[in-house]
Amino acid sequence: MSALDKVLARIDSDLDTSLERLFEFLKIKSISTDPAYKADCRAAAEWLAADLTRAGIASSVRDTTGHPMVVGHHTSGKPGPHVLFYGHYDVQPVDPLELWDTDPFEPRIVTREDGSKIIIARGSSDDKGQLMTFVEAARAYIAETGNLPVDVTVLFEGEEESGSPSLHPFLTANKDELSCDLALVCDTTMWNAETPAISIMLRGMVGDEVVVKAASRDLHSGFYGGAAQNPNHIIASIIAGLHDENGKITIPGFYDGVIDLPDDIVKMWDGLGFNSEDFLGKIGLKTPRGEKGRLPLEHLWARPTAEVNGMWGGYQGPGSKTVIPAEAHAKFTFRLVGDQDPEKIQEAFRAYVRSKVPADCTVEFIAKEGSPALRIDFNNPSLAKGKDALSAEWGTEAALIGCGGSIPIVGDFKRMLGMDSLLIGFALEDDQIHSPNEKYNLKSFHKGIRSWARILDELSKG
Amino acid sequence: MSALDKVLARIDSDLDTSLERLFEFLKIKSISTDPAYKADCRAAAEWLAADLTRAGIASSVRDTTGHPMVVGHHTSGKPGPHVLFYGHYDVQPVDPLELWDTDPFEPRIVTREDGSKIIIARGSSDDKGQLMTFVEAARAYIAETGNLPVDVTVLFEGEEESGSPSLHPFLTANKDELSCDLALVCDTTMWNAETPAISIMLRGMVGDEVVVKAASRDLHSGFYGGAAQNPNHIIASIIAGLHDENGKITIPGFYDGVIDLPDDIVKMWDGLGFNSEDFLGKIGLKTPRGEKGRLPLEHLWARPTAEVNGMWGGYQGPGSKTVIPAEAHAKFTFRLVGDQDPEKIQEAFRAYVRSKVPADCTVEFIAKEGSPALRIDFNNPSLAKGKDALSAEWGTEAALIGCGGSIPIVGDFKRMLGMDSLLIGFALEDDQIHSPNEKYNLKSFHKGIRSWARILDELSKG
Known part of the structure; x- marks a missing residue:
């Protein structure tokens, strides 16, 4: 049994305690835009720093003029890329509260008609549930092997939902400490419930x-x-x-x-089964506008x-x-x-x-x-490794997708710290982030943890 | 000495008393939009009915649900067209009062640097001064000859500056009484200070x-x-x-x-010396927009x-x-x-x-x-007569001009009473109507009276 297999087995057996920790975290009302929740934001940061430290990534709460950052480091003593993992511990406000079926800060697991389970709470998906997939993967890795397979720095902010005013000053002030070989960002969606995805390009504006x-x-x-x-x-x-x-x-x-997309990307996108009538139908439209002779997904991501x-x-x-x-x-x-x-x-x-x-x-x-478009070098070996790890975990080839909007942190990492980002997340389109009854699939949480264990393992390979 | 010459001589010799009457009328604060001046509006109507009656046009104040109308009749016993003369006795509000050099309801005559005289008061031009040109002409005609040369009905309203809400019901209720062969409307401008004008077309919308x-x-x-x-x-x-x-x-x-304009109209307009750079220069522009190959005045009036x-x-x-x-x-x-x-x-x-x-x-x-455009038949004999009369009085060929905007009363007369209108006025573009220090040139008042005497005389000819 390989080290990775042992780590994955531990993740499976520890799932209940992983969920207990996530629920503790979800109960903290870390709404960043509302000054009434300032102390809750700090409490979330402190909980996170303590939990990371317990897991084996020595972390601390770092003050800013706004809500604090959490920064932690784990030195593996091994070769391979040094990665920075980013997430945010703050959540959106919960109003309209009357549209929630239960208290947004009392997380619970619901079994749906098809037997699948979902975690319902504000932040279950965006971004507490997502960021904990990495924390739990790291915890299991360290617990099982005594170490992580690569050097890891973590950066969690508490102002993502309120415009990240402290982020630029913090990145500037801590440039050396935070500059790594690659950033891992867990704040995006899968292609669909069966298909994991890596976002490889973001449009500029x-x-x-x-x-x-x-x-x-x-x-x-x-x-x-x-x-x-x-x-x-x-x-x-x-x-x-x-x-x-x-x-x-x-x-x-x-x-x-x-630039024209490489043929293999076009082919992959063409094979994703994107139905533009379904996509547009949800907003009352039918016919894609845009340059003739391009795939609908090109219009949305790459044109x-x-x-x-x-x-x-x-x-x-x-x-x-x-x-x-x-x-x-x-x-x-x-x-x-x-x-x-x-x-x-x-x-x-x-x-x-x-x-x-x-x-x-x-x-x-x-x-x-303005800001230019961002894309990861299609030949970056980390991209292939991430893709392999995800494909192995989910039993389906991971999709390399685009994103029509912008994710500012990726530009900041690129321009301020010189790092490319691998955008890997396990959220789904129906997670109702920013809305009442936000949920995260238990499968996303469980297989998300397993995915990160595989990705860290893969990245450590020569 | 012809009858007309005698009338004109009387107009000249009576000018001072004509001015006294006008000043009495101008002192009445007949602001129609402001309910505080309701009694003043009635007072103006009563003054006007009494003055018309004194002049020889038996008139009365006629109630409406708003401010009253003044209607008068004079039967000449002669052939020729029966004309309806229209004007309005109400005036615009005076604010901002602080921009007036003197009390807007204390009319006065000011001699300008070039020796010309102007009458300053609210309503001096719009429309009290204008409508009194007709009243004074009729007075002089009747005083000198015992009669008017054509049948005359007068209609003065008191709500022109507040949307004329009572006009349609009044025209409908008194259709037979008010339907004549031709309407004379005195509420427009001359082409310039030397050139009288008849507005022969109004655009629709x-x-x-x-x-x-x-x-x-x-x-x-x-x-x-x-x-x-x-x-x-x-x-x-x-x-x-x-x-x-x-x-x-x-x-x-x-x-x-x-319709394309008759050549003589195009030629006349071309000869009016309209300078589109001056016209547009006042509003910060230079180059006329609009269909290529058309006169600037066609753009404004006839396209x-x-x-x-x-x-x-x-x-x-x-x-x-x-x-x-x-x-x-x-x-x-x-x-x-x-x-x-x-x-x-x-x-x-x-x-x-x-x-x-x-x-x-x-x-x-x-x-x-919507409302269609209006125009007087270019071959209507009254048009030629009006033009001849004006040309004779001013020593300059009267201009037949257009109007880019609409004058609702003209459409009402056409559609409700079946009458064409001759739009003849002596106001000038610089009269500051609706603004502080409204004025009317004494020359406009004096020669305006003389013009109406000539027009009535001309209309009576076979």
Whole structure:
């Protein structure tokens, strides 16, 4: 019986005590956005530091100007990558409380009709349940073998649900201590209940607000209509011109840096059985928009977008007002992929906008901060190792997926600490995170722990 | 010396007493929107009825559910058209009072640097001074000749500045009494201080509000961007597609009923010396928008327009919100000319909009009431007579002009009483109507009175 097998056997036999610990942790009301729960947040940090230390990762609570961080270290004395594990101990508020079937801070296990079990509590999935999969894996590994197979640093924050204001200063102040070879982040979902996943690419974003001004005041559309420029029409022409009839974005240079996916990724995504009618059906739509000739999943994960998140100009009240407004506005965001450069995209967008604004009008821009897309090197050996470990545990090839939105911590780790991140989580889409009756499948918790044991073992191999 | 010459001579010699009467009238605080001035409105109506009666037009105050009407009749016993003269005795509020140099209800005459005199008071131009030009002309005519040269009915309302709520019921209830051959309306401007004008066409209007709905809720632009329809983009494409690159409106059938102006009108307008740079310069613009190959005055008066008076969708607050909104809105108005049919225009617009909305989205319309454009028959003999009379008085050919906006009373007279209107006024663009220090040029008052004497004389000719 290999060391790993022994560790996995211990995880199985210790599951009940693992659950007891998780329940203790879930009972702490660590709601970070509400100042009323400040002491609860500290209590959660202290519980976590003590539990990590008991498990064999010497940890401490570290003050910030907000809620504290928990940092711990375990030196294995072995070669192989030094990994940083990240999670967050804070949770979302629970309101509307009346929609919870039971107290959100009294965790319980419910057996569903199909016999499967779920853990119901605020934070059961996001992120206490997820982060404890790693802690329990480390505990079992150390208990069984006396050691972890690689050097491990852990970083848990208590402000993820409230914008992480202390994170940048803390990473800056503790750069040397926290810079490792690879980050492991457990805050994402599986592809589906049977298929584990690693998120390998996150879209970037850059935004801009455009203000088009024409006359020096609002005009009467009877007296000036037909002669004076109408900023609503100019904003509309800017928006309408963004895409061609095939859904491609028309801004010159926009696609510089967009990379085509490797064939094996495209093939994998095509094989994931993603049904865009189901996906869109849930929100009352049917037909995917977007560039023709691409997989729906490419649209969502791997192609850039141009979206108007807001636009306004003139009269919005009831009835009518015959006005030609002096100005009109639109807020744009561009999701970026590959090596698209946010600054260059913004410049190209502004040149495009200026080309659409008549001489009589002026245009102003209000910039929004941009961040490039992130992706792990598809040839990074840790990626293959993580994938192998997950596939072995779940009996299904792990999916390498994308993410249409952004996960700021991954950019911070990359840009501030120089680390790639492996995003591996066991949450499911139906976990109701941020909503009443949040749950985490017991299977996610159990096999999540086993997955991390396998991943640590795999990463330690030469 | 002809009868007209004698009337004109009397007008000149009576100018001081005409001014005394006007000042009495101007002192009455007949602000129709403010209930505090209800008694003043009645006092103004009573003053007017008494003064008309003294002048020889037997008149009375007629109650409505709001401020009263004044109606008078003078039977000349002569052939020729029976005319209805319309004006309004109510005035705008005076605030901000602190911007008036003197009490708005203490009229005074000021001599300007160039030696010209102006009458300063609320209502001096809009519309007390204007309507008194007719009353004084009638008075002088009757005093000098014992009679008016045509049958005259007068109608003065006291709610023009507050939406004329009593007008429709009053016209309906007194249709036979008020239906004449021609209406004379004195509530408009001259072309400039030297050039009198008759407004011969008013644009009509029809509006529609468009609501485009896509997903059943607002979406995260990271998770759905590129796949889900964005109503902002659809509204923008509807707006941007309204005009082609030459400024023509693209809605199929939109130009049905648009008539080309007679050559002599185009030639006259071209000769009016309208400077679109000056016109637009006052509002901070320079270059006329609108269909290529048309005079600027055609754009303002005689061509239809499509304007978006308001549009909105998504997030309008500070910063950014990465949302794809569930719906977006736009309010459209179309100025109509010639024989364009408001209902057909609305139908054509809606068909156009539906053609731009993708299958995944729905569109709703919120109709606004429409009214067709109005114009006096260019061959109506009264038009030529009015023009001749004005040209003779001012020593300059009277301009036949258009009006980009609407003047509801003209449509009411046309549709409810079957009368065309001659819109003749002596106000100037710089009269500051509705603003502090409203004025009326003494020359407008004096030559306005003389103009009406000439017009009545001219209308009486076979």
